[in-house]
Amino acid sequence: MKARRPAARYWMFPQVRLPGRTWPNRRLTAAPRWLSTDLRDGNQSLPHPMSPDRKLAMFNLLVSMGYKEIEVGFPVASQDDHDFVRLLIEKDLIPDDVRITVLTQARDELIHRTVESLEGARAATVHVYNATSPQFRRTVFGMTRDECKDLAVHGTRLAMKYAERLLAGCDFGYQYSPELFNETELDFALEVCEAVMDVYQPEPGRGIILNFPTTVERSMPNVFADQIEWLDRNLSRREHVCLSVHPHNDRGTGVASAELALLAGAQRVEGCLFGNGERAGNVDLVTLGLNLLTQGVDPGIDFSDINAVRRTVEYCNELPVHPRHPYGGDLVYTAFSGSHQDAIKKGLDALEGEAVRRGVPVRDLPWEVPYLPLDPEDVGRTYEAIVRINSQSGKGGVAYVLSARYGLRLPRPLQAEFARIVQADADAAGGELTPERIKDLFDREYRVSPQGALTEVAPDEPVAADLYLDGVPFDVGADRADAVQRVTAALAPKGIDVRALHRTGGAELGRQVTVYAQCRVRGQLWWGVGSGADAETAALAAVATAVRRALPNTRTIVDESRTSLLSNHETNQDQQAQKGEEPLTRPSHPRRPGAAVLGRPARERPVMASPAPMRG
Numbered sequence: 001m002k003a004r005r006p007a008a009r010y011w012m013f014p015q016v017r018l019p020g021r022t023w024p025n026r027r028l029t030a031a032p033r034w035l036s037t038d039l040r041d042g043n044q045s046l047p048h049p050m051s052p053d054r055k056l057a058m059f060n061l062l063v064s065m066g067y068k069e070i071e072v073g074f075p076v077a078s079q080d081d082h083d084f085v086r087l088l089i090e091k092d093l094i095p096d097d098v099r100i101t102v103l104t105q106a107r108d109e110l111i112h113r114t115v116e117s118l119e120g121a122r123a124a125t126v127h128v129y130n131a132t133s134p135q136f137r138r139t140v141f142g143m144t145r146d147e148c149k150d151l152a153v154h155g156t157r158l159a160m161k162y163a164e165r166l167l168a169g170c171d172f173g174y175q176y177s178p179e180l181f182n183e184t185e186l187d188f189a190l191e192v193c194e195a196v197m198d199v200y201q202p203e204p205g206r207g208i209i210l211n212f213p214t215t216v217e218r219s220m221p222n223v224f225a226d227q228i229e230w231l232d233r234n235l236s237r238r239e240h241v242c243l244s245v246h247p248h249n250d251r252g253t254g255v256a257s258a259e260l261a262l263l264a265g266a267q268r269v270e271g272c273l274f275g276n277g278e279r280a281g282n283v284d285l286v287t288l289g290l291n292l293l294t295q296g297v298d299p300g301i302d303f304s305d306i307n308a309v310r311r312t313v314e315y316c317n318e319l320p321v322h323p324r325h326p327y328g329g330d331l332v333y334t335a336f337s338g339s340h341q342d343a344i345k346k347g348l349d350a351l352e353g354e355a356v357r358r359g360v361p362v363r364d365l366p367w368e369v370p371y372l373p374l375d376p377e378d379v380g381r382t383y384e385a386i387v388r389i390n391s392q393s394g395k396g397g398v399a400y401v402l403s404a405r406y407g408l409r410l411p412r413p414l415q416a417e418f419a420r421i422v423q424a425d426a427d428a429a430g431g432e433l434t435p436e437r438i439k440d441l442f443d444r445e446y447r448v449s450p451q452g453a454l455t456e457v458a459p460d461e462p463v464a465a466d467l468y469l470d471g472v473p474f475d476v477g478a479d480r481a482d483a484v485q486r487v488t489a490a491l492a493p494k495g496i497d498v499r500a501l502h503r504t505g506g507a508e509l510g511r512q513v514t515v516y517a518q519c520r521v522r523g524q525l526w527w528g529v530g531s532g533a534d535a536e537t538a539a540l541a542a543v544a545t546a547v548r549r550a551l552p553n554t555r556t557i558v559d560e561s562r563t564s565l566l567s568n569h570e571t572n573q574d575q576q577a578q579k580g581e582e583p584l585t586r587p588s589h590p591r592r593p594g595a596a597v598l599g600r601p602a603r604e605r606p607v608m609a610s611p612a613p614m615r616g
């Protein structure tokens with residue numbers, strides 16, 4: 001096969017000679033003026049342009065978010081476009097503080113009909129454009145530079161004339177764009193804009209918007225920034241000019257182009273929500289706005305319910321927003337990988353600790369959480385989806401899910417142990433594990449089964465947790481405070497050593513207390529978990545579970561007169577050893593999807609915990 005060298009067909013975009021450029025040293029400290037062109041540039045790029053209902057939904061969304069300049073259409077493009085502008089005006093749907101804009105080519109009959117469509121509007125801008133680049137002058141229009149400039153001048157004159165005639169009482173604004181600005185010789189773009197201004201005569205209270213598009217993005221953003229700084233330096237009547245930019249995203253750098261252009265002197269940005277627009281889109285107003293917010297600059301736009309914004313945009317455009325789309329995509333606040341989850345969990349724990357120490361809500365603290373550039377709650381997303389579990393996940397993530405969703409704060413060694421169980425299940429299942437599945441795995445592994453049921457005791461009941469040991473009651477007694485110690489003491493001669501009891505307090509589980517017990521049973525460590533209305537009940541259940549996990553076939557553990565514990569236990573261990581099984585504390589063997597994780601023999605009766613009898 002003959003090797004093609006397509007790169008040879010392209011050439012490097014020329015740089016701008018700009019000695020002493022200043023934009024690299026500047027910072028963005030305030031939001032620019034925003035214009036949404038969703039209903040124009042966005043709409044004109046759709047396979048199915050928006051129906052009137054969809055247009056109205058988009059308009060209302062933009063208004064509710066706080067956009068004050070909205071390009072509502074290209075009225076001469078279609079009857080629908082025209083009718084929508086009329087609908088907004090005639091039904092008085094435009095808030096007083098919102099200015100609508102309409103676009104037209106610099107052609108006489110089109111300008112007339114465009115201005116006419118605005119009759120009755122309170123505040124409206126007519127936006128005239130013509131392409132100025134050498135390629136367009138040559139190929140599309142067959143025009144000289146002067147003829148091209150005259151087109152802009154003539155269009156401006158016509159817009160002013162018709163506005164004067166038709167828009168009495170309207171707060172009229174004028175905008176001119178040299179289309180393909182980025183491919184136009186800078187001196188010529190300036191010459192055209194100066195000629196337009198000579199006609200429009202901007203002055204105090206009568207500013208003009210000069211809008212500079214990267215109609216097709218062709219250079220790196222620094223080159224565009226140079227072009228904008230050059231204009232900023234060279235435009236006359238600068239104080240009456242709103243220097244606007246309209247970046248597209250053909251190279252995937254629309255946002256960077258807009259941001260660097262703002263550093264370079266631009267004061268206004270035109271774009272679309274989630275970057276809809278021709279080809280690879282217009283610059284994304286959501287990303288731009290939230291990029292500002294995450295630098296501590298108020299964008300002046302309400303992004304507090306990003307999902308609602310996304311839903312409406314998807315409905316209007318009939319195009320999906322990518323799950324990885326910055327700030328708004330389904331997956332952008334979600335970590336699947338273990339080390340990310342671990343760092344996020346630690347960051348969130350630290351933040352919560354700090355909030356408790358200072359006695360303030362977390363949302364009042366500076367946001368400093370690894371891997372999350374933005375607090376999901378600031379855009380109406382929940383913490384719940386931050387961590388999702390699959391085979392790439394680790395103990396931090398699993399612990400986060402149990403903690404965030406179920407209030408279960410596992411001790412570190414138990415986190416590691418349980419993560420291996422989850423990992424094995426995820427490997428076998430081959431996909432994502434839901435929080436419900438993880439909780440189910442946890443309960444099946446570490447909690448007392450229903451018949452063992454100290455955990456079943458209703459949290460509000462006054463519990464007296466007598467233990468039935470081979471049918472003989474072990475009287476915990478009225479003084480529950482040392483019940484665990486007495487049970488512990490009774491277990492010790494049987495080779496069962498209660499090593500650690502971790503308690504997590506009831507707040508996160510309502511009135512329930514959860515205790516994690518670690519027991520050494522004949523030299524091997526076992527965890528059990530219990531919940532109850534008080535710490536003792538929970539601790540007894542936890543110890544019971546740990547012992548039952550260690551000795552699944554044991555029927556009796558503390559009954560001095562009828563001991564079967566040790567023989568059963570030994571039998572069990574011997575069997576494990578003979579089969580070469582790993583200890584059950586380290587289950588690393590893959591399991592079939594949906595298979596019981598424990599795979600233990602059915603338990604005939606509880607080892608030590610029993611339904612606690614009510615004391616009358």
Ligand SMILES: CC(=O)SCCNC(=O)CCNC(=O)[C@H](O)C(C)(C)COP(=O)(O)OP(=O)(O)OC[C@H]1O[C@@H](n2cnc3c(N)ncnc32)[C@H](O)[C@@H]1OP(=O)(O)O
Pocket residue numbers: 041044074076077078104105106107110129130131140141151179215278
């Ligand atoms: C970069 C941008 O996004 S700019 C916005 C682009 N948006 C749109 O084009 C959508 C709306 N446009 C339309 O629906 C149509 O173009 C209409 C209805 C406005 C005009 O339609 P028509 O006149 O039938 O056809 P068409 O668009 O092909 O006309 C192109 C003519 O306009 C000329 N033209 C194109 N742009 C401009 C301009 N900005 N100013 C003056 N003349 C222009 C072309 O040179 C061409 O002239 P020719 O007929 O002498 O060759």
Ligand SMILES: CC(C)C(=O)C(=O)O
Pocket residue numbers: 041103129177179180211213214215216246248
């Ligand atoms: C009309 C202009 C601003 C435009 O949409 C573009 O060049 O992309």
